[in-house]
Ligand SMILES: [Zn+2]
């Protein structure tokens with residue numbers, strides 16, 4: 001037997017409705033906010049992620065699925081959704097079109113991680129990207145989009161926001177951070193020692209216990225924001241209030257990726273037994289330029305679909321089940337099955353959800369199977385029904401039966 005690769009998962013037919021529910025809810029919310037779908041390839045040139053995600057991040061240094069293709073090109077399976085959308089935005093000249101470009105995506109993503117609970121090597125993300133608008137209202141609207149989705153899915157979440165400034169004010173802050181961490185360097189974890197020179201901001205969100213203790217006293221970026229960044233952050237906060245979105249400020253939120261500027265945010269599940277980040281995002285005004293495009297402001301977020309489903313399951317959120325067949329047509333013998341097949345064909349053409357027996361079961365077994373499927377009606381066709389040109393239709397809910405002529409079948413079931 002050939003097994004599924006480590007860190008991947010099948011979505012079995014009986015569970016697919018959960019995925020469909022989350023995805024259709026995401027699409028519905030996207031529509032309310034005028035976000036259009038963007039689909040980009042599963043793999044890209046490795047350089048895109050090195051430049052777009054930042055080559056000091058864990059994602060790029062340790063976790064990418066990178067390989068040489070037969071043309072000796074370095075190819076990488078996308079580790080996240082933003083870089084591909086940004087590449088496409090530049091390549092298709094969307095910056096010269098009508099802005100903002102408001103987009104969403106639903107995509108698989110790949111990271112070579114140590115498999116552990118809730119962490120897969122192939123996972124799926126819903127993400128939003130808004131390119132071309134620099135105002136704080138756009139940040140707030142993007143956050144409100146995530147808020148609307150999470151609430152619609154029935155999750156109990158708390159929103160944490162922060163500002164990590166612009167390259168100008170962050171340079172000053174980075175100096176202060178380095179001065180703060182320098183005397184503690186020896187006590188920091190291996191990763192933080194490496195980040196210290198290249199990306200000191202990342203030391204703030206390290207999850208290692210020793211680092212966390214040291215972090216607690218680190219200076220806050222909010223005290224170093226330049227006047228423009230400060231004004232932007234104040235406006236984001238007041239717009240969130242206007243949108244009815246509650247938030248808390250957490251100056252430890254910096255995001256793991258290098259291209260973020262100003263607003264960063266995380267939604268954390270507050271449900272007992274299902275804590276943790278379910279959605280994260282922010283503004284990344286430097287990304288498009290870093291990828292060779294013009295200077296185009298950008299803001300967005302991503303949410304892991306598997307993670308959303310786990311939290312929904314753990315907190316007992318009810319997910320609407322898949323639709324059940326309206327009618328199951330049971331045939332008693334070969335000739336009756338032919339009739340059932342023909343009527344099912346007519347019903348489906350008329351848009352009625354119909355099913356028949358494919359396993360040559362007895363009528364009794366067909367009833368049992370129809371019940372398992374959750375069919376609302378079972379229509380039985382036997383010798384006498386063939387003669388009368390009418391089938392015996394049983395309402396599985398009430399138990400009542402009535403005769404429905406073959407001729408009337410489409411009209412009868414179309415209304416049910
Ligand atoms: Zn600034």
Ligand SMILES: [Zn+2]
Pocket residue numbers: 188189190191192206207208211
């Ligand atoms: Zn650390």
